[in-house]
Amino acid sequence: xxxxxxxxxxxxxxxxxxxxxxxxxxxxxxxxxxxxxxxxxxxxxxxxxxxxxxxxxxxxxxxxxxxxxxxxxxxxxxxxxxxxxxxxxxxxxxxxxxxxxxxxxxxxxxx
Amino acid sequence: xxxxxxxxxxxxxxxxxxxxxxxxxxxxxxxxxxxxxxxxxxxxxxxxxxxxxxxxxxxxxxxxxxxxxxxxxxxxxxxxxxxxxxxxxxxxxxxxxxxxxxxxxxxxxxxxxx
Numbered sequence: 357x358x359x360x361x362x363x364x365x366x367x368x369x370x371x372x373x374x375x376x377x378x379x380x381x382x383x384x385x386x387x388x389x390x391x392x393x394x395x396x397x398x399x400x401x402x403x404x405x406x407x408x409x410x411x412x413x414x415x416x417x418x419x420x421x422x423x424x425x426x427x428x429x430x431x432x433x434x435x436x437x438x439x440x441x442x443x444x445x446x447x448x449x450x451x452x453x454x455x456x457x458x459x460x461x462x463x464x465x466x467x
Numbered sequence: 468x469x470x471x472x473x474x475x476x477x478x479x480x481x482x483x484x485x486x487x488x489x490x491x492x493x494x495x496x497x498x499x500x501x502x503x504x505x506x507x508x509x510x511x512x513x514x515x516x517x518x519x520x521x522x523x524x525x526x527x528x529x530x531x532x533x534x535x536x537x538x539x540x541x542x543x544x545x546x547x548x549x550x551x552x553x554x555x556x557x558x559x560x561x562x563x564x565x566x567x568x569x570x571x572x573x574x575x576x577x578x579x580x581x
Contacts, residue, residue, distance in 0.1 A: 387567050398471070398558055398572030399510075406567070444510075448567070453498055454523060455570055457510040 358383045359456045360428075360445035368464040375435050377461040379428040379445030386449045388421055388428050393442045393460070402430075402443075437467045473559050473573035481581055485547040488576045491540055492561030500570065501534055501544050502558040510558075516542065517564055549580045 360379045369375050379388070387406045391399040405412045405421045405428070412419045418431040432439055442460040472491040480486055492499050500515040514524040516536045524534070531550070536542040546553055556575045562568050 389567075389569060391570075396574075398560070398574045399570070400572070401569035404567055404569065453517060453564060454500065454512055454515050456512055457502075459509050 358385075358447055358449065360388070360447050360458050362443065362445055362458055362461040364461060365459065366462045366464070368466065369435055370466050371435060371437055373435055375432040375439070375463055375465070377430045377443050377445075377463070379430070379447075381426050381428075381445075381447040383447065384449070385423070385447040387447075388419075389446045389448060389455070390417075390419060390428075390430050391444045391446060391457075393444065395441070399444065399457075432463075435463075435465045437465050439463060440465045471559055471561050471571050471573035473557075473576050475576060476574070477577045477579075479579045479581065480549055482550055483548045484580075485545065486549045486553075486578060486580075488544040488557050488559075488578070490542045490544070490559030490573060492542070492559070493571055494540065496561035496563050496571070497539070498562050498564045499536060499542050500560040500562075501542070502560065503555045504558060504575070505555045513544070546578075549578075551580045554578055554580050 360381045363378045389404045390402045393399045403414045405419050416433045421428045444457050444460040446455045474489045501513040504510045513526045514534045519536045534544045556577050558575045560570045560572045
């Protein structure tokens, strides 16, 4: 299925540290998206990286994509307590409307 | 824009009762999705609509579940009769079916069936 697998399942860091989450997938893709879910809320789209891009930045977020290894990473720099959430990667093809989600990485940032 | 609006925010009902969850997508979005999230199974896609037409309902767990989208600004997910194992958070999401546009989620309905 076109679903990402996030690693680690859980991550606990101190405020100010960097957090790195990894994603692997199995199918060919046009793009890969990252979403965040705060406790008790819906998912929020963070960033999209296209298959012809290797790296993309947005504020404190840095995403990489290696299509030869079918993997992606999400780096959050200088983490804050407010970054505490679950993070999901979603590989996608433009022609496929529905997105399916894995189990995510639960990030805990200790103040 | 108010975002995707779901109601109710919480629903507690007894087994056997009918439950109706409601969703108002973002104006201009022509694809709508219903997901269910539990600790055990994570986030599951139940059904999605494109231009108000159901495209894929293979994720609907049983005939007790049904979904409708009578117009572009409203959708319902109905469970009849409800069972305790239906307890979950149900999310509605919408997107413009164009290019790489992202999904926009509502804040969900937490359903508890006792």
